[in-house]
Amino acid sequence: MRASPDDHLTIGEIIRRTGVPASALHFYERKGLIFSERGSGNQRIFSRHMIRRISLIIVAKRLNIPLSHVAEVFTTLPTDRAPTHKDWQRVSRIWKRQLEERRRAIETLEQELTGCIGCGCLSLKACLLLNPDDALEGRGPGPVRLQEPNVALPDGPSTRQAT
Amino acid sequence: MRASPDDHLTIGEIIRRTGVPASALHFYERKGLIFSERGSGNQRIFSRHMIRRISLIIVAKRLNIPLSHVAEVFTTLPTDRAPTHKDWQRVSRIWKRQLEERRRAIETLEQELTGCIGCGCLSLKACLLLNPDDALEGRGPGPVRLQEPNVALPDGPSTRQAT
């Protein structure tokens, strides 16, 4: 185990401390989420405070926040030192709002679905579930074109990753 | 506009009635979610009740239900006629439960995040957000391997796992 000065960590040490595999760290670096200097043999040398960024990424993953958004908020973070407590509060409040939005979207869907269970019509003209934006006002009679809008609601964790 | 008997629809008619583009319909067919016979010129000919299946797919998309799961529940649906109201109720109740699960997962995250905003430690040893399964009981001191639900040794050889 090669010893590094306390604020210069090899990728191996980062892996041991964070549990994030090298492939993912490489990937994050390519995406600009983290960065490193290089040592004599071209090895990555990470600043100690990079661990904080990686922690943020881990949290974002748990919250199902896409890395593109993480990259966005990372542009508002200091690059030369660890994010402060204030930084963390700012970011986490943004993420909390996103969770709230997602929860509300799900609640809305739950209500619609509950209403539709009894009905069961799945009418292409009238069903709320099939016509999210109730955009069928003022379109003449006849079949209605569906799913135009670009409502993208990020979903919760459950349905994937059957490890 | 070629007229079809009332219960045999061309893909163009399906598109007009459902709004689902041909590429998606082809895709669903490849996945076994829908099926068709073929006409003289190899065109798809859909049964009228196939529209119901497509409606189900549209609903599942809104609910962020993966197609693989839709395929699963479709195996329990009749192939020779439209799903009955009872079928719809059964399926939609399953989906409702999935929404509930997702909502609860988000609520849990919201609570953890709220707790962590004030704290802001993001400690690799103690933070709830970083250690979802609070699996750090009974470990010795020192850095803790993260995001591995059941396999974790603080100082063992590096364990590799695919998520």
Add this chain to the structure above:
DNA sequence: ATTTGACCTCAACCACAGTTGAGCTGATGG
């Protein structure tokens, strides 16, 4: 001297849910 361990790069691949385009057939209309 050689073998191991740690690290590097780059390319290819996974699932998901399709889209896009090329190149084809077959029926219809002017």
Add this chain to the structure above:
DNA sequence: CCATCAGCTCAACTGTGGTTGAGGTCAAAT
């Protein structure tokens, strides 16, 4: 007679979040 439309197939591509493997380098240990 030819254009155009509706449809077909198949291959390649999109974006997200990485993983896997091949092949190379460097330093330490045997």
